[in-house]
Amino acid sequence: MTSMVTGALMYTMMVANIAAMMTNVDAPSKAYRSRFNQIEDYMTYRKLPRELRTRISNYYQARHQGKWFDDADIFKLVSKSLREEILNILCANVLNGAPMFKSRDANFINAVLLKLHHEVFQEGDIIIHQNAPGDRMFFIERGRVLVMTTTFQKELSDGDYFGEICLLTKCKRTATVQAMTLCHLFSLSARSFEEVLQGFPEIKEDLDKTANERLIHLRGQFLLK
Template identity: 30%
Template sequence: MTAASKKLRWQVFSVLRPSEPSPAARRWRTFHLTVLAVGLLAVILLSIDEFASGHRVYLRGAIWIVTIIFLVEYLARLWVAPEIPAYVDKSPTRARLHWIVSLPGLIGLLAIMPVVMMTGGYSISGADTASVFCILWILKLGLHAPAFGTLARVISNERAPIASVLIVFAILLMAAATAAHMFERVKQPEAFGNLPNAMWWAVVTLTTTGYGDVVPLTAGGRMIGSLLMISGIAVLALMTGVLATGFAQEERRREYLRVWDQVSRVPIFASLGVVTLSEIVGKLRTRYYPAHVTVLRRGDPGDSMFFISNGEVEVRLPTGGSVRLDDGAFFGEMALLNRQPRAASVATTRPTTLLVLYASDFYEIASHIPALAEAVENEAKRRREENLGREGKR
């Protein structure tokens, strides 16, 4: 494979990658979601006979276009599969085979099944099999939801407590179904005459759904139902607590790694040791700004300073001039050190990632890391002198 082909494959992979922040990738995601919405709307409208009777040709055409777009996307993703980090140590053929059987590959395959079925002779109507597969396009939304990956990690990390809760759920379910079967089978043989029917009532009651289609009539059955409802609230609350704690811990880990990656790009932090850097990472907050957005306004309170991880900002000075700062620079330190309102406005010139350090955290870090505080103060002094020089020339 030539170098040009590899470069092209990497560029296509970058555009198709869900987490890619580049403008081209964002435009692709917007286009992909728009096509998906159009396809699903066309399938839904096609199932309404009153509406479809006069627009059937257009709706079928829309579905055909959407399926062809998904087919092209599937082939493109198959081609760039060797660029996926998890498959870089495999041959291109093995990488593509692994991708085909992966969850994104299977979802992509389901998305193009209508093309295969229609090519094989199926027509597109509101009730045929091809249209049913079109509804499965909704699964592609999962590829745009990074939280699904987080959910999978949370379930993996918390599998022991989740398994314990599920075991408690199963014990309560079987015990309540058995007791209800014993108490209610004489009076309600259809609803409680066997364990599967009694288990249906137990599931409805334990999950606090309460359809009301099956209700115990005996005193013993009602007592079992009361205890089961109370137990169901406790079990569901316990499961919610486990998942909420897992999500919070996973989000903290992700944010820590994300901030660490951004901090390592700032030269003023790069020379610090790992222990010191870990202390700083815990204090910084990541903020993402699109182009031409005002970050600070003149006169705002000087309660924080900003480090540019990547991107560019324009500092609009009160003298009428402006200064541009890019990767590795920082701003807002003068107002923070002097505890004065902002003397200048700052706006992004292109998409920018900033690290925010609040005043209380800055002074806490400064007490432990004098070198960092000294570097910030020296830069603030240099900028003050530059501003004075500009005013003197005016």
């Protein structure tokens, strides 16, 4: 009798554990659907236009791809060293493509990586407007954008970057940038970058010089077009 009761209890516990594991495995998908339902309810409640609803739905699906993860919450669960390692795998390559970050001190790069923010833009979205105040630069992980002024156009794609001048000079945007495809970008805000540079004064001095030279060069390009 004791053996039968013990066996039944063990079987019940095993089934409960398996059920809990299955629930946990699918938790990101359930969170994704739950939040998507909230968005749909909100759009219905606010009576948003159909076209806008479609763009919002498409954005949500492209941004999260069926799974809901909060990067900030995940990073709180691991050490700073592990966060740096994760970010090195995810986006170190985009920094290496920008001359202003290439061959820099590893500590500086790691500090910058911790400040990057993932953003998604849909085809046709205006990412930055010419003459608007500049508050961050962008690194293109995937996608194509068009850089435009009244006299100049240039396409950028995977591994390219834009908006770097405003990061250091605090000047207004020198061009409008529009997404040509679905774009996955990493952004670095001017405020966050300034916080990083406070610990690396020599790099700040060098980057200030590079930014001013870049600004003069770009202005010369626009005048020639």
